[in-house]
Amino acid sequence: MAKKVRVRFAPSPTGGLHLGGVRTVLYNYLFAKKHAGDFLVRIEDTDQSRYVQGAEEYIFDTLKWCGLEPDESVQHGGNYGPYRQSERKESYRRYAEQLVQDGHAYYAFDTPQELEKMRQDFRTELNPSPQYDHTLRMKMQNSLSLPADETKRLLDSGAGHVIRIKVPEQETVSFTDMIRGEVSFNTSLVDDKVLLKADGMPTYHLAVVVDDHLMEISHAFRGEEWLPSAPVHILLWKYLFGLENMPQWAHFPLILGPNGKLSKRDGAKYGFPVFAMNWADPKTGELTEGFKEKGFLPAAFINLLALLGWNDGSEQEIFSKEELIEKFSMERVHSAGAKFDYEKAKWFNHEWIKRFEVEGLRFEVESLLTKSGITVSDSALLDKVIELVKDRCTLLPDFVQHASFFFKSPENWDTDAVRPKWNEDKKNFFLAYIEKLLPHTTWNAASLEELFKELAAEKVIKPGELQLPFRIMLVGGKFGPPVFVIAELLGKEETIRRINTAINIFP
RNA sequence: GGCCCGUUCGUCUAAGGGUUAGGACACCACCCUUUCACGGUGGUGAUACGAGUUCGAAUCUCGUACGGGCUACCA
Numbered sequence: 001m002a003k004k005v006r007v008r009f010a011p012s013p014t015g016g017l018h019l020g021g022v023r024t025v026l027y028n029y030l031f032a033k034k035h036a037g038d039f040l041v042r043i044e045d046t047d048q049s050r051y052v053q054g055a056e057e058y059i060f061d062t063l064k065w066c067g068l069e070p071d072e073s074v075q076h077g078g079n080y081g082p083y084r085q086s087e088r089k090e091s092y093r094r095y096a097e098q099l100v101q102d103g104h105a106y107y108a109f110d111t112p113q114e115l116e117k118m119r120q121d122f123r124t125e126l127n128p129s130p131q132y133d134h135t136l137r138m139k140m141q142n143s144l145s146l147p148a149d150e151t152k153r154l155l156d157s158g159a160g161h162v163i164r165i166k167v168p169e170q171e172t173v174s175f176t177d178m179i180r181g182e183v184s185f186n187t188s189l190v191d192d193k194v195l196l197k198a199d200g201m202p203t204y205h206l207a208v209v210v211d212d213h214l215m216e217i218s219h220a221f222r223g224e225e226w227l228p229s230a231p232v233h234i235l236l237w238k239y240l241f242g243l244e245n246m247p248q249w250a251h252f253p254l255i256l257g258p259n260g261k262l263s264k265r266d267g268a269k270y271g272f273p274v275f276a277m278n279w280a281d282p283k284t285g286e287l288t289e290g291f292k293e294k295g296f297l298p299a300a301f302i303n304l305l306a307l308l309g310w311n312d313g314s315e316q317e318i319f320s321k322e323e324l325i326e327k328f329s330m331e332r333v334h335s336a337g338a339k340f341d342y343e344k345a346k347w348f349n350h351e352w353i354k355r356f357e358v359e360g361l362r363f364e365v366e367s368l369l370t371k372s373g374i375t376v377s378d379s380a381l382l383d384k385v386i387e388l389v390k391d392r393c394t395l396l397p398d399f400v401q402h403a404s405f406f407f408k409s410p411e412n413w414d415t416d417a418v419r420p421k422w423n424e425d426k427k428n429f430f431l432a433y434i435e436k437l438l439p440h441t442t443w444n445a446a447s448l449e450e451l452f453k454e455l456a457a458e459k460v461i462k463p464g465e466l467q468l469p470f471r472i473m474l475v476g477g478k479f480g481p482p483v484f485v486i487a488e489l490l491g492k493e494e495t496i497r498r499i500n501t502a503i504n505i506f507p
Numbered sequence: 508g509g510c511c512c513g514u515u516c517g518u519c520u521a522a523g524g525g526u527u528a529g530g531a532c533a534c535c536a537c538c539c540u541u542u543c544a545c546g547g548u549g550g551u552g553a554u555a556c557g558a559g560u561u562c563g564a565a566u567c568u569c570g571u572a573c574g575g576g577c578u579a580c581c582a
Binding site for chain 1: 508509510511512513514517518520521522525529530531532533535541542543544545547570574575576577578579580582
């Protein structure tokens, strides 16, 4: 009998949510939705020293922007709450003690200094990082190496201690990864990981297993960096809840930067965002730019993220969220890491801007224009302008360049572009053109162009040489849609005003 | 160092024994456009290497090389 699909995402509020993290949420979400299952978010706040104030809210803001809101979460409550680890503290201790009683874990009293000393003492050329494992545990201070009464005395006296898993020797732990197939490990090479810390909080290893059990998680998906600790989790499932109840695992490939796992540094170094939204670290004040603020559409963002490690086997590249839910399948997630390419990311956004209806863009464009000091008085005009220029915009802020001159006269003119061919004859042409425009009643691009060309023929000037100056008069530079279309949208009064203004400025 | 994962154009990828190894981004050329784009057409460009299995290998197996991850009382 198949259990209902229930997946969870467990972010740690240590600041920011980068591409890899968001993609993990995305795949979790897509899989859950595809199978009509639940998608939960559980907060990993075990390490209070790394906990960053505001990071939790940031995570939920990000999920909201991406349209990946959980069904149950810290914010919404739900039947399996609480979803914050610090609020579940007591239950973890219980399971850890249970393991000790069953002989699968033990108390360890070693201080950080003693651990450091151990690493120093046993470090050799062949083994640069000695582990707390079966070869060393009897040489350390723990309930396995110490006499029972000494252990009891230490415990009773309230001596600081952790609980570590007792990993067996010479066993093979294997499991089936939905992406990689069978993966196996020799337990002799696995170290005795800490399960419960001295402060009573669980480490990720204990928490993930206990929570997945308590929250009835059916599928556990996470990044590939977790693969090496999977044997610990498998062992814990075996000891605590039974392998037959274990969720199915999938380890997603990493998203790589120019060199190795994508990091916050890469963004700053190579000039592209690595976070979904701006993140200002309250501790350092450091700001990391986000895709949102850079001008990405959420639809484009999740689209490009989804394709970084997955495709449906066809040549389709543009997928809406609904299509992704429908077509996503774990079998088609790659096992190799994918290097992030910002150029391609921008292409996705461009495609989405082109596809978006005006209604979907209006709000963003207007607020961007307002932010750069442009007042949009005519919203019907704004709609026309958006439709007209959206093909030219890759990132949302590009609209400012391509749309602002419809609402505000240029203040600078690219006079260098007109200078070489500008002369008295041309100036006279525009003066004459104004005279023709004044009584003109059918104000549309076609008739304006016709008038322009007739006059040019009359004055024996090539129309081509006149169009560029005309464009610069209207928009200030060498860009934008066809000139006569611009003139049409600008209206008679404004067009004439701009010709008049510029004609006196041209060299 | 040890363990684990991986390897098709520069990048993202298709092709799950038989294709001139396909597409997209980027790049180049041409067309369209007397602006900038969009668009269109074409081009450069890849199966890491070596063995084996097979009539036949990018595809299966092994080895090598290379890349990445992990190796904390972080996740």
